[in-house]
Amino acid sequence: MKKYENLIRHSLIWLCLCSSLPLYSQPESYSPEQLTTLAQQWLDAQLASDTTTVYQTDISSLDPRIGSKHCEQALDFSLSQLLTQRQNTIVIRCSDTTAWQLYAPVRIDEIVATLVLRQNISTGSMITADMLETTSRARRFVRGNLVADANAVIGAKTKRSLSMGQILTFQDLCLVCKGDVVTIAIRDNGLDVSASGIAMSDGSLGDVIPIQNRQSKRTVKAEVVAVNRVSITF
Template sequence: MYTKGLVKKSHSCLSALFTFFRYNKLYANLKNTYLSIYCLSFTQKSNHNAEAYFPHRKILYFLLSGSILGLSSTAIAAPQEIDQALKQHIQQEIKQYLKQLGTKSNQQKINLTLAPGLEKQKCDTLIFSRPQANSAPVGRISYRIECTAPSSWQSRATARIQLWANIVVASRTLQRNEKLRHDMLKTESVDLSTLNRDPVMTMDEILGMAVKRRIQQGHAISWSLLESPEIVKRGDIVTLLIRANGFSASAQGKAMENGIKGQQIKVENNSSGKIIEGIVIESGVVETNLKIN
């Protein structure tokens, strides 16, 4: 389908389009490129009038293209524009951080303090960076602002980032060496900027783990406060799985030390009296691989 527009003369097209671009700042920087394109599409329908036929799709394509190009090449000259660009950068960092945690935010706040004098700076290309780029983007963070075009300059900004998400907290005070159960835990929305350690996001992944030190009721559960429970105790009688060159056998042994799953411990073979080392694979079971030449 085509839109039909009448203009008296071809120079009226240039005049009309120039007026459009002049009052629509978003496309102002594109007027020199597209005036000739649109006006050349005019065809004479009579001696007195010229008719222009514009396919709707083509108009939409050019206008959208102009919008995108205009936004990507606009010089960032005002503080609020730098402010918005930095906020978008921070939001991308937050998005990636939440993806790593496997959760979503309930609320977020970003407050910026820009260095004095940024209102006088102009820039087409901005680069943002921060020390400890792999750390969580929460709390008070300093950002380095670098402009690479059309001129080169550097500045700085400070961000105060608050990010609320559901995490696991203690439903009651937890004592050292307690093994975690559902009734000891609950989830709450907490500002992650108030935490010193990475929190646990879901209960199921920590059930059965042991508390390393006392955790107050309502405090966040973090990985550093937990450890895998010892499933083998010193003096326990264990099943010793022996594997060697494709051969396997089992024997009874006595654990010489405590062990958690995956930990290497010493076990005394009850039959031979020899002390060998093996890996705890489950409660009461230790596996060892012997090399026989």
């Protein structure tokens, strides 16, 4: 029995000694496919920190002919340009004694909610809710001041012919058209009043156009703030 107890004791001592010996890890080996995946995961983590924007990415796979890469340290990832640049490059670096770096081209698109037309619309048509639908598009396809809320343009009229599937912008519309009867919101020293007027020219959101007061016949400059609504601040 004592013989077996000594054997067990010596075995335990040996295990303790082995566990206290330093461990020397071998360099990590990465295939081009693994490096591409790691670069994508790193980029996804960077983009996830921006909770207000949706992104779509397309990374080019590293050439398999470069073979596996070894690195004793943690890999370093960075972008060659600002995150806002659509055409970009992920730089993969190893900084150990056999330093190396690789480049993975990537396309980064910001995705935005847009209103698109469900039908062809002729010049001068009034926008109604059934003409519109919301979809997601890459920001690069948007030209002009994007319309995000359908309620902001219901009742507006088109300046030109528009095609089915086209992204709608404020530049395509006159929220106030020449000859329209509009409401003039007037703010003067904290006092808010309103009056009725006639638009003397077309205007889209933010445009300043001449409006004739229907009662006084006086013409004033006012900012277009909504469909058939303008604002003056004194």
